[in-house]
Amino acid sequence: MTPDNSPFLELSGVSKRYGGVRALEKVDFACRRGSIHAVLGENGAGKSTLIKIIAGVVQPDEGTMRLAGQQVRFRDPLAANAAGIVCIFQELSLMPDLSVADNIGISNPPRTRLGLIDKRAQRRRTEELLARVGCEDVNPLEQVRNLPLSRRQMVEIAKALGRGPRLLILDEATSALTSSDVLKVYDILKKLREEGLCLLYISHRMHEIEALADTCSVFRNGRHIETFPAGTRSPDEIVQLMIGREMAHVYPPKPEGRGAVPPVLEVQDLRWGDRLNGVSLEVGKGEIVGLGGLDGQGQRELQLALFGVLSGLSGRVLVDGRPVTLSSPAQAKHRSIGMALIPEDRKTEGLMLPMSIADNLGMAAMGSLTSGVFIDPAKERAAIQRMVDKLKIKAGDVANPVATLSGGNQQKVVIAKWLLTEPRIILLNDPTRGIDVGTKQELYQLLRDLADAGASILFYTTDYDELIGCCDRVLILYDGRIVRELQGGEINEKAIVAASLNLGADAKAAPANHSGISP
Amino acid sequence: MNDLRLRLGQNLGLLLAIGLFLLFWLVYNGLHPKGFSTAVLIQNANESFVIGAVAMAQTVPVLAGGLDLSVGAVMTLVNCLASVLVNGSGWQMVLGILVCLAAGTLAGWVNGAVVVYGRIQPIIATLATGAVYIGIALFIRPTPGGEVDGDLSWALTNDVYEFCATYGLFDDGEAAWLAPFAWIPMPMAIMLLVIFLIWIPFRNSVTGRGVYAIGSSEGAAYMSGVRIDRCKIAAFTLAGFFAGLGGLYLALQTSSGNADVPQAGAYTLNSIAAVVIGGTSLMGGSGGAICSLIGAMVIRAISFNFRIFDIAPLLQPLFEGIVLLGAVSIGAARVFRVKNRLELLG
Numbered sequence: 101m102t103p104d105n106s107p108f109l110e111l112s113g114v115s116k117r118y119g120g121v122r123a124l125e126k127v128d129f130a131c132r133r134g135s136i137h138a139v140l141g142e143n144g145a146g147k148s149t150l151i152k153i154i155a156g157v158v159q160p161d162e163g164t165m166r167l168a169g170q171q172v173r174f175r176d177p178l179a180a181n182a183a184g185i186v187c188i189f190q191e192l193s194l195m196p197d198l199s200v201a202d203n204i205g206i207s208n209p210p211r212t213r214l215g216l217i218d219k220r221a222q223r224r225r226t227e228e229l230l231a232r233v234g235c236e237d238v239n240p241l242e243q244v245r246n247l248p249l250s251r252r253q254m255v256e257i258a259k260a261l262g263r264g265p266r267l268l269i270l271d272e273a274t275s276a277l278t279s280s281d282v283l284k285v286y287d288i289l290k291k292l293r294e295e296g297l298c299l300l301y302i303s304h305r306m307h308e309i310e311a312l313a314d315t316c317s318v319f320r321n322g323r324h325i326e327t328f329p330a331g332t333r334s335p336d337e338i339v340q341l342m343i344g345r346e347m348a349h350v351y352p353p354k355p356e357g358r359g360a361v362p363p364v365l366e367v368q369d370l371r372w373g374d375r376l377n378g379v380s381l382e383v384g385k386g387e388i389v390g391l392g393g394l395d396g397q398g399q400r401e402l403q404l405a406l407f408g409v410l411s412g413l414s415g416r417v418l419v420d421g422r423p424v425t426l427s428s429p430a431q432a433k434h435r436s437i438g439m440a441l442i443p444e445d446r447k448t449e450g451l452m453l454p455m456s457i458a459d460n461l462g463m464a465a466m467g468s469l470t471s472g473v474f475i476d477p478a479k480e481r482a483a484i485q486r487m488v489d490k491l492k493i494k495a496g497d498v499a500n501p502v503a504t505l506s507g508g509n510q511q512k513v514v515i516a517k518w519l520l521t522e523p524r525i526i527l528l529n530d531p532t533r534g535i536d537v538g539t540k541q542e543l544y545q546l547l548r549d550l551a552d553a554g555a556s557i558l559f560y561t562t563d564y565d566e567l568i569g570c571c572d573r574v575l576i577l578y579d580g581r582i583v584r585e586l587q588g589g590e591i592n593e594k595a596i597v598a599a600s601l602n603l604g605a606d607a608k609a610a611p612a613n614h615s616g617i618s619p
Numbered sequence: 620m621n622d623l624r625l626r627l628g629q630n631l632g633l634l635l636a637i638g639l640f641l642l643f644w645l646v647y648n649g650l651h652p653k654g655f656s657t658a659v660l661i662q663n664a665n666e667s668f669v670i671g672a673v674a675m676a677q678t679v680p681v682l683a684g685g686l687d688l689s690v691g692a693v694m695t696l697v698n699c700l701a702s703v704l705v706n707g708s709g710w711q712m713v714l715g716i717l718v719c720l721a722a723g724t725l726a727g728w729v730n731g732a733v734v735v736y737g738r739i740q741p742i743i744a745t746l747a748t749g750a751v752y753i754g755i756a757l758f759i760r761p762t763p764g765g766e767v768d769g770d771l772s773w774a775l776t777n778d779v780y781e782f783c784a785t786y787g788l789f790d791d792g793e794a795a796w797l798a799p800f801a802w803i804p805m806p807m808a809i810m811l812l813v814i815f816l817i818w819i820p821f822r823n824s825v826t827g828r829g830v831y832a833i834g835s836s837e838g839a840a841y842m843s844g845v846r847i848d849r850c851k852i853a854a855f856t857l858a859g860f861f862a863g864l865g866g867l868y869l870a871l872q873t874s875s876g877n878a879d880v881p882q883a884g885a886y887t888l889n890s891i892a893a894v895v896i897g898g899t900s901l902m903g904g905s906g907g908a909i910c911s912l913i914g915a916m917v918i919r920a921i922s923f924n925f926r927i928f929d930i931a932p933l934l935q936p937l938f939e940g941i942v943l944l945g946a947v948s949i950g951a952a953r954v955f956r957v958k959n960r961l962e963l964l965g
Binding site (some may be wrong): 157177290 | 900
């Protein structure tokens, strides 16, 4: 590289830990003006943390960042913005009740002599920006909440352009776009590249990266693995770089040679808004079925839908061959269905942190621990002790607040709480996130024991190892649909990653699936 | 016109409130022996001003996604203060009025500071500060009474003509150019001034829009570089000003001060009802002070009708509650529809 082509943004030795988890480990990374730089990696590879550090959302524990040769450190997103770093996050940052014009002008609106917002100038600027992204059909007065998701994402891009970025970060910015919009975005990005902007592009869609990127960087387990010019590696090689070789956990053996099992849970063509686009699946008695795929392809919504949390569903759900309507968690939990959901975020959805371990354990099974209308303390105590023993929950006293436990033990409490209801169908949502390896192994064994005892388990995890090690079958979701079912020997990392990226047979058809989705 | 349709669509709640108000108010005037006369209009305007101001006060924190349970208390506090300060010579009265408005504004600022720097939820922070303000009001005026300048009271609770006549302005109000405005009740004129000089500029300021942004999505507002703390404090401060204005007017209207605790509570609760009837979302982000003013007028218009329909006083709360429930349900239906869609993705 010649000296005048020095990096615009340069990170050296950047590390970040969340509790005991290393999100980034001594990362060196650089990107240049006038190029589109793709960042690739599995879930949890450290991509999000990387861009959050660059955008000032989180601060690195160590390491330095240089912008145009100057060392910088951003306290908050405002400071990063001031330096010309603009980020389009995966979760939209629009205010739904405000109009398109107000959203685009939120941080620095044009003002009149009196210091008030100049609505006319703001509207003109909004129209210019919308025209630039090819969204002339959007009325600047429209409230953002009334726009379809794909338009919202275009407004988000217009908003980012309105801030005059020098470094533009796009984190999955095309995930909700229709295919014609994607082409518009390509053109805009190429134009920005010619104008000398530095673009960081994070996407799970391999064909987008092939079409756009000049340089690719692969991350794995919080480390920067390799940076190479685009087009010098085949998609296969890139996948190989992304998964690496590391089988860290020990799993209980899977039952061999089982025949067809009668389905306990059947789902037929389940749809919800634009997040679930016709999911059909079956889970048999004693089976552990894995849900895989990239983050946010509808796995979470599928489980919430089954648990009766979402309204406005279409499709059929059958339990033991009988159609059931799912309108609340209380109903899903009822003996006739016997469902349990171990939620993703144990701190908000799984536990009542200030309440005692015992109260938390008894919460879901309250109905079966009564004599008459009152809770029977003796029954409750016995049930709780049974669970503490069974799951080896390391608690000094069950009267202590559950917040005093370690993450792994908290997760055990969440699971034990639901086991007390004696569920026949167990939905797990990434239950091993942020817990230590030892506890993970105990949980794997527990899941297998439950399945052997006749429970049907639908197991969503972002960890591919767990899909391979734990599951009898694996269903890969992409864009709210199941794109691939893997069984037996097919369940390997390469097949999972390829299916998650929707490579192969239907890769070309993928963007077209977005059309016809109503908000 | 496309823009017009959009604007109408975004203000359905307000249009509904205006319709309700017109319905109740026209029925009242139609059946009133002196219906549609200036005298009735002045009386109605006087009786609506305080609840209108308190409802406007409630609106601003609600827009930012919080509730202010101290608006009735601030109103009462300023009412008691005014019963002590607003009399004497001309400049003393002007100073008294300024001190009263400043006291309300300060009380609002304190609310905002407690919420922002104390990191306490608005509903509980203002429950506490409200009790403090009532305490101060009781200290100022342990028993109802006090005195407010009679001329000022007369001039500000009548129409524009009387105001000019009292203070010898514009040829005692006989000036020809004034004739088209002479019938306007003073409370209405003051309210219009407040809306045009304070509310609309606030709404169009960066801070004001920040308030809407916070109520709509605080996280997104933060990521967009909105100065959250400043906007929240401004919201509560403006609420204090509006509530103080209501208290000051109550003193003029009744010529006295009264640290009436149940009355303060009733004003606070009615202010919330007015906000909802006016079409402002209790979750924040949409609506406005003008909407709530109309909402307050709906509530008042309902009670005017009791005078006509000769309902036994003991039954009045029952009917008021039923009509209110109906009105709020209509206003709230919109909110429910919106909520359903996003239920769990928040």
